[in-house]
Amino acid sequence: MMIVMKEGATAAEIEAVVERVESVGCSAHVSKGDLMTVIGAIGDRDHVGGLGLEGAPGVDHLVPILKPYKLASSQFKKGERSVFDIDGRKVGGDSFALIAGPCTVESRDQTLDVARCVADAGASMLRGGAYKPRTSPYSFQGLGQEGLKMLLDAKEETGLPIVTELMDVRDLDDVVEVADVIQVGARNMQNYTLLTEIGRSGVPALLKRGLSATLEELLMAAEYILKEGNEAVMLCERGIRTFESSYRFTLDLMAVPVLRELSHLPVIVDPSHAAGRRDWVQPMSLAAAAAGADGIIVEVHNEPDEAICDGPQAIATERFAEYADQIRRVAEVAGRGLAAV
Ligand code: PEP
Ligand code: MN
Numbered sequence: 001m002m003i004v005m006k007e008g009a010t011a012a013e014i015e016a017v018v019e020r021v022e023s024v025g026c027s028a029h030v031s032k033g034d035l036m037t038v039i040g041a042i043g044d045r046d047h048v049g050g051l052g053l054e055g056a057p058g059v060d061h062l063v064p065i066l067k068p069y070k071l072a073s074s075q076f077k078k079g080e081r082s083v084f085d086i087d088g089r090k091v092g093g094d095s096f097a098l099i100a101g102p103c104t105v106e107s108r109d110q111t112l113d114v115a116r117c118v119a120d121a122g123a124s125m126l127r128g129g130a131y132k133p134r135t136s137p138y139s140f141q142g143l144g145q146e147g148l149k150m151l152l153d154a155k156e157e158t159g160l161p162i163v164t165e166l167m168d169v170r171d172l173d174d175v176v177e178v179a180d181v182i183q184v185g186a187r188n189m190q191n192y193t194l195l196t197e198i199g200r201s202g203v204p205a206l207l208k209r210g211l212s213a214t215l216e217e218l219l220m221a222a223e224y225i226l227k228e229g230n231e232a233v234m235l236c237e238r239g240i241r242t243f244e245s246s247y248r249f250t251l252d253l254m255a256v257p258v259l260r261e262l263s264h265l266p267v268i269v270d271p272s273h274a275a276g277r278r279d280w281v282q283p284m285s286l287a288a289a290a291a292g293a294d295g296i297i298v299e300v301h302n303e304p305d306e307a308i309c310d311g312p313q314a315i316a317t318e319r320f321a322e323y324a325d326q327i328r329r330v331a332e333v334a335g336r337g338l339a340a341v
Contacts (some may be wrong), residue, residue, distance in 0.1 A: 199228025241276025
């Protein structure tokens with residue numbers, strides 16, 4: 001915490017603040033400028049906050065310097081980046097994770113077809129939702145347990161780790177049977193009970209940014225998972241609500257370098273849900289890789305025109321190898337290789 005003193009604060013007022021800071025076990029570093037004095041209080045932020053220094057004689061205002069999130073912050077790892085091993089696939093560091101698959105699991109044939117295609121093209125994980133957060137309660141809600149079984153079959157056949165969404169803590173036991181990574185959907189980013197239970201499960205998590213969440217709110221949500229002792233959290237930028245209505249969501253690619261500065265956690269980009277149209281998915285995927293993302297999560301379908309959910313944004317299986325190739329080339333320029341098997 002920085003305590004900014006008023007212009008003309010007296011030596012006695014400054015000394016009084018220093019004494020109060022030290023009285024709660026913090027140290028005070030006084031920096032005297034030409035016009036004003038700033039006191040840096042180092043120690044527990046809550047202790048300093050509890051002193052009520054805002055109203056103390058000579059104090060102008062307080063500026064918090066420590067981030068409200070601690071475990072997610074870059075300082076926590078002293079600048080080192082987190083690298084996770086998901087069933088043999090690296091996420092973070094110099095590896096680029098290509099997570100690909102259908103929006104939703106529709107049938108065994110569809111899931112296996114897509115899984116084989118993305119595995120052959122070098123994807124590092126298979127995505128697919130068995131529980132779907134849909135805007136309309138009348139839309140397809142996912143195959144649930146039946147869908148999870150299909151994902152397990154796809155994993156057995158291709159060896160790809162599975163990324164699948166958990167919407168409700170009541171489904172946790174079923175989902176952890178199958179998921180190598182639990183996806184937290186954008187709409188659940190601030191479901192703190194869900195985050196806490198995922199933290200306790202110890203299963204790696206892919207945490208999507210809420211539709212209107214700030215980066216600080218995203219990092220605070222990650223903190224809920226990390227706080228339970230689960231260190232494997234991947235942050236995911238998937239597009240946010242802005243005034244622009246020409247496309248689904250605004251893909252905030254600034255979030256990539258900024259999150260990588262604020263946090264040691266890997267940053268994954270979802271270009272599919274932001275674009276909403278497959279011809280926009282490719283350029284935004286390349287841009288994400290160029291911006292330094294640690295990976296991409298992208299939707300792929302064997303029959304996009306027949307897809308139950310998010311068909312217009314799905315890359316067709318026959319085009320996926322070429323797509324993956326281009327991503328690989330840009331990721332390499334950004335210093336990353338596609339995560340090895
Ligand atoms: C999805 O990944 O299919 C999905 C529903 O994503 P989001 O939560 O980002 O909307
Ligand atoms: Mn989708």
